[in-house]
Amino acid sequence: MSSVADRLREVRARIEQAAQAAGRPPSTVRLVAVSKYHPVEAIREAYAAGQRIFGESYAQELAKKAEELADLADLEWHFIGHLQSNKAKLVAAHARVVHSLDGMGTAKELARRSTSRLEVMIEVNVSGESTKHGVPPQELDELLTGVEALPELRVTGLMTMPPADDPATAASTFGALASLRNLHGGVARLPELSMGMSDDLELAVAAGSTYVRIGTAIFGERPKRD
Numbered sequence: 001m002s003s004v005a006d007r008l009r010e011v012r013a014r015i016e017q018a019a020q021a022a023g024r025p026p027s028t029v030r031l032v033a034v035s036k037y038h039p040v041e042a043i044r045e046a047y048a049a050g051q052r053i054f055g056e057s058y059a060q061e062l063a064k065k066a067e068e069l070a071d072l073a074d075l076e077w078h079f080i081g082h083l084q085s086n087k088a089k090l091v092a093a094h095a096r097v098v099h100s101l102d103g104m105g106t107a108k109e110l111a112r113r114s115t116s117r118l119e120v121m122i123e124v125n126v127s128g129e130s131t132k133h134g135v136p137p138q139e140l141d142e143l144l145t146g147v148e149a150l151p152e153l154r155v156t157g158l159m160t161m162p163p164a165d166d167p168a169t170a171a172s173t174f175g176a177l178a179s180l181r182n183l184h185g186g187v188a189r190l191p192e193l194s195m196g197m198s199d200d201l202e203l204a205v206a207a208g209s210t211y212v213r214i215g216t217a218i219f220g221e222r223p224k225r226d
Ligand SMILES: *Cc1c(COP(=O)(O)O)cnc(C)c1O
Pocket: 034, 036, 057, 080, 081, 161, 197, 198, 199, 213, 214, 215, 216, 217
């Protein structure tokens, strides 16, 4: 079986190839290693192999791991899961970036708890699936304007996920997010696009992704939750 360090190297090579194929400098695509459900030992392995940005989806899991790994001073936590208002305090305390903001209520709560102009991206439900989180495209303008009015937060971009049951639509989902960015001020207002996971990172980089969020391809299958 290959190690976390081996798989991390493979993922970095995939990113580099995809960036080059798209005529982009590889450094414009940052890798978020999604460590949810995986033990802190796996995170230490990735850290030892040079990885610094880690993504977590659950506030309590993030807080616990951040405390256990507090000795890794330059490790950077990104929150990528659905954000509930009552968890805003935990998330603001530990994350440098929130990828998944999708409502004004949680934005205000995050702002209230933020101590450092927290960087946020707005999650957009591009496909309109009813089961998914994210703001519908037609409500993006209002949410963006509202969040930008909060001085404690700094909006830097948009995030999306393709429909889980229909991976064939990944390319069109990513293209749609890039178009929405262009419609709402372009790179000047929204420099970051958070899109692309283990199975579709090449498509995301081709569409302009600046943050890919990769779990399985680095850490293996996620252990079952208890
Ligand atoms: C779990 C998760 C990922 C990672 O998915 P993989 O397919 O394991 O790479 C990326 N983004 C979000 C929002 C996630 O919840």
